[in-house]
Amino acid sequence: MSLWAPLDPENISNPYPMYRDLRLNDPVYRASSGEWIITRYEDVRSILKSPDFRVGNKREWMDRGITYFKHKERDFTAIADAINTFILLIDPPRHTELRKFVIRAWDDKEVADQIRQHIEELRKGYFGRADFDFIEHFARPLPVMTIARILGIPIEDCQELQNWGFSLVKVLDLYNKVEDLVRIEKASSDLIRYFEDHLVKLKDHGGEGLISKIVELNKTTLRLSDKELISICIFLLIAGQETTVGLIGTGLRNLFIHEDQRKKLTDHPEIMNLAIEELLRFDGPVHLLGRIAKRNTVLNGHEIREGDTLTLCIASANRDESKYENGEKLRLDRDPRNHLAFGAGIHFCLGDWLAKLQGAMALEEIIANHPDYCVRDTTPDWNNNLSIRTLSSLPAILN
Amino acid sequence: MKNAEKLDDITKFLKEIVSEEIKEPVESIGEDQHFFEFGFDSINSLYLMERIEKHFEIEINQLYFWDYPTIRSFSEFLFQEKNNL
Numbered sequence: 067m068s069l070w071a072p073l074d075p076e077n078i079s080n081p082y083p084m085y086r087d088l089r090l091n092d093p094v095y096r097a098s099s100g101e102w103i104i105t106r107y108e109d110v111r112s113i114l115k116s117p118d119f120r121v122g123n124k125r126e127w128m129d130r131g132i133t134y135f136k137h138k139e140r141d142f143t144a145i146a147d148a149i150n151t152f153i154l155l156i157d158p159p160r161h162t163e164l165r166k167f168v169i170r171a172w173d174d175k176e177v178a179d180q181i182r183q184h185i186e187e188l189r190k191g192y193f194g195r196a197d198f199d200f201i202e203h204f205a206r207p208l209p210v211m212t213i214a215r216i217l218g219i220p221i222e223d224c225q226e227l228q229n230w231g232f233s234l235v236k237v238l239d240l241y242n243k244v245e246d247l248v249r250i251e252k253a254s255s256d257l258i259r260y261f262e263d264h265l266v267k268l269k270d271h272g273g274e275g276l277i278s279k280i281v282e283l284n285k286t287t288l289r290l291s292d293k294e295l296i297s298i299c300i301f302l303l304i305a306g307q308e309t310t311v312g313l314i315g316t317g318l319r320n321l322f323i324h325e326d327q328r329k330k331l332t333d334h335p336e337i338m339n340l341a342i343e344e345l346l347r348f349d350g351p352v353h354l355l356g357r358i359a360k361r362n363t364v365l366n367g368h369e370i371r372e373g374d375t376l377t378l379c380i381a382s383a384n385r386d387e388s389k390y391e392n393g394e395k396l397r398l399d400r401d402p403r404n405h406l407a408f409g410a411g412i413h414f415c416l417g418d419w420l421a422k423l424q425g426a427m428a429l430e431e432i433i434a435n436h437p438d439y440c441v442r443d444t445t446p447d448w449n450n451n452l453s454i455r456t457l458s459s460l461p462a463i464l465n
Numbered sequence: 466m467k468n469a470e471k472l473d474d475i476t477k478f479l480k481e482i483v484s485e486e487i488k489e490p491v492e493s494i495g496e497d498q499h500f501f502e503f504g505f506d507s508i509n510s511l512y513l514m515e516r517i518e519k520h521f522e523i524e525i526n527q528l529y530f531w532d533y534p535t536i537r538s539f540s541e542f543l544f545q546e547k548n549n550l
Contacts, residue, residue: 068528068532071528072528073526097531098531098532098534099507099527099531127507127508130508131508134508134509134512138512241527241528242511243511243514243526243527244511244512244514244515247511
C-alpha cells in the first residue's frame with residue numbers, strides 16, 4: 067500500500083497520521099507517480115534553501131496544459147496570464163529583481179489601525195447572529211478587507227475579490243482536475259479584467275495605495291508590461307488571503323479543541339505573538355510546496371535526478387520530533403522558532419508580518435471578548451485544496 | 466449512479482478512449498500496458514479522467530492511474546466501484 071495517499075478521504079480530513087508514517091518510515095519517499103515526498107524538517111529546510119532546486123513547476127505545467135487543451139477546444143490561457151508574474155513561482159535572476167521591486171514599493175506597513183477598524187466593522191455584522199460562522203463572518207472577510215486597503219482598491223469590491231481569489235488559489239494545489247481548471251480560468255479572467263480596469267483608472271485619475279506605488283516605481287525601474295503588473299496585483303491579492311483565513315480559522319478550532327491551551331492564552335494574553343508562531347507550526351495553512359531538481363543530487367542516500375519533482379510537506383516538517391520535542395502537541399508556551407510555515411530561503415513569504423499581525427489581532431478579539439466561545443462542529447469540512455489547507459466553515463457560539 | 470457495468474464493457478470503453486487519444490487502432494491497445502507507456506502524463510491523464518468520470522458518473526483522482534496503472538487493473542477497479550463490491 068502506498069504511503070502517499072493525500073486524496074484519500076481520511077487523509078483529507080486529517081493528513082497528519084500519513085505525514086507521520088512517511089516521516090518515520092520513509093522520509094524521502096518515491097511515490098508511484100514518480101514524485102519524491104519529503105517529510106522531515108532538515109530535508110525540507112535544506113531543499114528550500116538550496117540552489118540545486120527550483121520552483122516554477124506549476125507555470126510550466128500550466129503552459130503545457132494550455133497547449134494540450136487548445137486541441138480539445140478549451141482555452142485556459144487566462145490562467146497562465148494571471149500567474150505569469152507570481153513571485154512564488156519564479157526563479158532567480160528574475161525572482162530577485164521582482165522581489166526587490168515589490169519590497170521597495172511596499173514602504174507603508176502601518177496597518178494595525180486599519181485592521182482594528184475592519185475587525186470592528188465585522189463585529190457589528192456578526193454580533194448576536196444565531197448562524198455565526200468563524201470562517202464566513204470573520205476569518206474569510208478580514209484578510210481581503212486588509213489587502214484591499216493596502217492595495218488601494220475599493221472596500222466594496224471585497225466580496226467579489228474574495229470569491230475570485232478563493233477560486234484562483236486552487237491553481238497552487240498539488241493536483242488540479244479539468245473542472246478545477248474551468249473554475250480557475252473563470253476567476254483568472256475576472257481578476258484580469260478587474261485589474262485592467264483598475265490600472266486604467268489609476269492612469270487617468272491617479273490613486274493611492276500599493277498598486278499606485280508599484281505603477282509609479284515601474285516607470286523608472288523594471289518597466290513591466292501591463293500584463294505583468296496585473297499578475298503582480300493578483301498575486302498580492304491572493305497570497306495572503308486564503309493563508310490568513312487558515313491561520314485564523316484553524317487557529318480558533320485548535321484553541322477550542324485544546325482547552326488548556328486556550329486558557330493559557332486567556333490568562334496570559336501577552337503570549338499572543340508566541341502563540342501565533344506555535345499555531346502556525348502545529349497546524350499552519352501551507353501544507354505542501356513543490357520543487358524541481360536542477361541537477362542530480364543525493365538526499366539521505368536517495369539519488370534525485372535532474373528534473374525530478376519533489377513535494378515538500380511543510381506541515382509534516384513542522385511536527386518533526388527530531389526538531390520539536392513532542393512535535394505533535396500544541397504547546398503555546400514553547401518557542402517554535404524557525405518553523406517552516408512561511409517557507410525558507412529566497413522564497414520566504416513576503417507578507418509573514420501581515421499574516422501574523424492579522425492573526426494576532428483576530429485571535430485577541432475573540433479571546434478577549436468571547437473567551438468561552440464554543441465550536442458547534444469539531445469535525446468540519448476542509449476546502450478542496452491539499453497545498454493550502456483551510457476550513458470551509460466553522461459554526462460557533464460566542465458566549 | 467449509473468446501473469451496474471459489465472467488466473468487458475468497461476475495458477472496451479477504456480481501450481476506446483486510450484486509442485482515440487493516442488491515435489492508434491483499438492486492437493493495438495494492450496490491457497497490461499501501463500498508461501505512461503501509452504504516453505499519458507499529468508496533463509493528458511486529466512482529459513482521460515474527465516471522460517471516465519462523465520461516462521461512469523463516478524469521481525476519481527489522478528493518483529488512481531498510478532494505483533491501477535493498466536487498463537486491466539483500472540477496469541477491475543471501476544467494475545468494483547460501480548457494482549459496490
